[in-house]
Amino acid sequence: MRAGSRRAWAVAFALLSAATPSASESAPARRPARASSSASGAELSFGYSYLRAGEASLHGWQLSGSVAARPSVRLVADLSGHYGSFAGAELSQISLLAGPRLVGPAGRRLRPFGQALVGVSHTTSKFEAASLSSGDTAWGGALGIGTDYRVARRWALRGQADYLLLHSGGGWDGDPRLSLGAAYRFGH
Amino acid sequence: MDPRRIRLLAVLIAAGALLRCGGANPASPSNAGVALEGMVLQGAGAASAGSAGVSAQSARGGRITVTVQEDPSQSTTVSGNGTFKLENVPVTGFTLVFSVNGVVLGSVSVSPVPATTKIKIKIVVLVTDHVELVDLEMNDENEDQGGGDQGHQDQKTCMIEGGRQGDHIELEGVVASGSSDHLQLRVNGNRSSGLVDVTASGASFQCQGDKNSSATCKARVQTGAKVHVKGTLTICTTSAASVTATQVKVQKD
Numbered sequence: 001m002r003a004g005s006r007r008a009w010a011v012a013f014a015l016l017s018a019a020t021p022s023a024s025e026s027a028p029a030r031r032p033a034r035a036s037s038s039a040s041g042a043e044l045s046f047g048y049s050y051l052r053a054g055e056a057s058l059h060g061w062q063l064s065g066s067v068a069a070r071p072s073v074r075l076v077a078d079l080s081g082h083y084g085s086f087a088g089a090e091l092s093q094i095s096l097l098a099g100p101r102l103v104g105p106a107g108r109r110l111r112p113f114g115q116a117l118v119g120v121s122h123t124t125s126k127f128e129a130a131s132l133s134s135g136d137t138a139w140g141g142a143l144g145i146g147t148d149y150r151v152a153r154r155w156a157l158r159g160q161a162d163y164l165l166l167h168s169g170g171g172w173d174g175d176p177r178l179s180l181g182a183a184y185r186f187g188h
Numbered sequence: 189m190d191p192r193r194i195r196l197l198a199v200l201i202a203a204g205a206l207l208r209c210g211g212a213n214p215a216s217p218s219n220a221g222v223a224l225e226g227m228v229l230q231g232a233g234a235a236s237a238g239s240a241g242v243s244a245q246s247a248r249g250g251r252i253t254v255t256v257q258e259d260p261s262q263s264t265t266v267s268g269n270g271t272f273k274l275e276n277v278p279v280t281g282f283t284l285v286f287s288v289n290g291v292v293l294g295s296v297s298v299s300p301v302p303a304t305t306k307i308k309i310k311i312v313v314l315v316t317d318h319v320e321l322v323d324l325e326m327n328d329e330n331e332d333q334g335g336g337d338q339g340h341q342d343q344k345t346c347m348i349e350g351g352r353q354g355d356h357i358e359l360e361g362v363v364a365s366g367s368s369d370h371l372q373l374r375v376n377g378n379r380s381s382g383l384v385d386v387t388a389s390g391a392s393f394q395c396q397g398d399k400n401s402s403a404t405c406k407a408r409v410q411t412g413a414k415v416h417v418k419g420t421l422t423i424c425t426t427s428a429a430s431v432t433a434t435q436v437k438v439q440k441d
Contacts, residue, residue: 054267055225086271087227087310088323093269123269125229127312130322134229138268168268169230170250 042067043074045158047181051082053123054173056091058082062160062179066101074101078117078142080177088127095121095164097142111148111156117141121166138168148183156183221276222301224309228252228270228286229322250289252315257283257295277309283389284311286319294319296390297369299422299430301326302353313390321390321434324420326354346424347381357421357431359384363413368393368406368436373417384429386417391433396440405438414439 042065049062060082066074078097085091097119104112118141126133146160162177230252254272256262258280266272281300286293296319301309310325351357361375361384369389388409395405409415419433 054269054271055273056269056271087225087312088325089227089229089270089312091269091271125227125270127227127229127322130312132229132314132322134270136230136268166268169252171265171268173268 041185041187043183043185045181045183047158047179049080049082049177049179049181051080051093051164051175051177053082053091053093053175054086056084056086058084058091058093060093062177062181069100072103072105074103074113075099076101076115076117078119080179088129090126090128091123093121093123095119099141109150111150112145113147114143114145115162116143117162121164123168136168138166138173140164140166140172142177144177146179154185156185157181158183221278222309224274224277224311226254226266226272226274226284226311226313228266228272228313228315230270230315252293253287255285255287257285281387284313286313286315294390296321297387298324298432299385299387301422319390320392321432323434324422324432325356326420326422345426346421346429347426348375348384348421348424348429349379351380351421351424351429353421353424355421357419359386359417359431361415361417363409363411363415365411368409371409371415373415373431380429382427382429384431386419386431386433386436388417388419388433388436391419391436393436393438395438408438409436 044063044065046061046063049060051058051060060080062078062080064076064078066076069075076097076099078095080095082093082095083091097117099115099117099119101113101115104110118139120137120139122135122137124133124135142162142164144160144162146158148156148158150156158179158181160179162179164173164175164177166173166175252266254264254266254274256274256277258278259276259282262274262276264272264274277298279301281298283295283297285295293315296311296313298309298311308327310323310327311321312323314320314322346352348357348359359373359375359380361373364372364374364383366372366386369387371386371388372383373386374383393402393405393409395408398404398408416437416439417431417433418435419431421429422432423430
């Protein structure tokens with residue numbers, strides 16, 4: 001997994017580089033006026049989320065907000081909580097990630113996106129029967145893709161898949177995350 | 189946005205997710221041995237000064253590796269949240285060795301488990317400056333799937349009254365032979381028709397009147413000592429019984 005993690009991080013940095021606006025991307029003449037205005041507002045999404053954390057299957061929620069930085073780039077803050085049990089112990093994981101999201105053209109019903117986020121994740125493990133608990137905070141990031149399916153002027157259904165790469169205890173973990181929810185767009 | 193970028197990203201993420209899910213498929217069947225799910229609570233509770241000769245700091249210096257001593261090819265790395273899984277631990281009993289960067293932190297032994305291919309062992313291990321077995325649970329998936337008579341039959345064929353394979357058990361008695369790692373227990377009263385084998389290498393030890401020193405307490409476990417054992421009844425027939433202990437209390441004479 002470690003070699004795979006290094007490769008994935010290389011891809012993450014490549015994506016972050018790609019998200020940095022180049023001279024050609026920032027040329028306003030190349031952007032349709034409709035897409036630009038539609039993408040300018042803030043956006044909030046909330047939904048169910050599944051996380052495969054280590055060997056455990058955790059379920060929970062995901063909340064994310066974003067604002068437009070460029071017509072095709074949004075800045076995202078992503079908060080999620082996942083909970084479950086494994087081998088008799090209770091697990092919970094709270095993650096806070098932020099970074100750029102590349103979005104497809106506005107104005108269409110289906111709008112795909114890809115994102116590269118960095119942040120921290122805190123895991124708590126409890127074994128109630130013996131009143132024991134331990135906690136650990138890992139840092140890392142997530143690569144993700146998803147799509148919005150517009151169902152109303154401001155509302156869309158969102159499906160998203162991320163691959164979290166977290167570093168703690170001298171090693172890396174790669175944990176897939178799947179989320180389904182709704183997104184609401186403010187502004188024009 | 190260039191559609192090719194999205195396509196490339198989609199392929200990379202999907203490949204990563206498939207690799208991850210395939211590598212840790214919890215449902216993959218095993219023909220031999222039993223499945224084991226484990227949880228390491230690292231640094232939980234108060235750590236006492238280096239009784240096992242390995243500091244807690246070294247335990248934090250890298251990822252913990254768990255290896256089956258009887259079959260070193262059965263090895264896995266504990267994930268960041270403490271979870272680990274082994275698919276084929278031997279039914280004849282096994283010892284899990286916990287190490288970091290090749291430095292052994294400690295080990296936990298589990299006595300023979302019931303000879304069924306569908307049993308799942310859940311184990312919780314506490315790692316501070318040493319390794320300690322906190323809980324051991326055995327779930328017979330055959331029984332869960334409708335073998336309702338199994339438990340009744342186990343009760344009839346177990347030499348310990350009220351005992352049942354895979355269940356938690358508490359026994360009180362006198363050490364007939366052995367030492368703190370492995371002992372034979374003569375159970376008080378008529379509850380058991382024979383001596384009970386107790387594997388206690390991963391158990392915590394408490395002595396009445398000696399709360400601080402685990403080593404001193406272990407030394408008191410010798411023939412004739414009165415003990416109270418908590419653990420899991422891993423094997424029970426009409427002629428033999430094995431318990432993997434999570435706690436041993438040595439009582440005053």
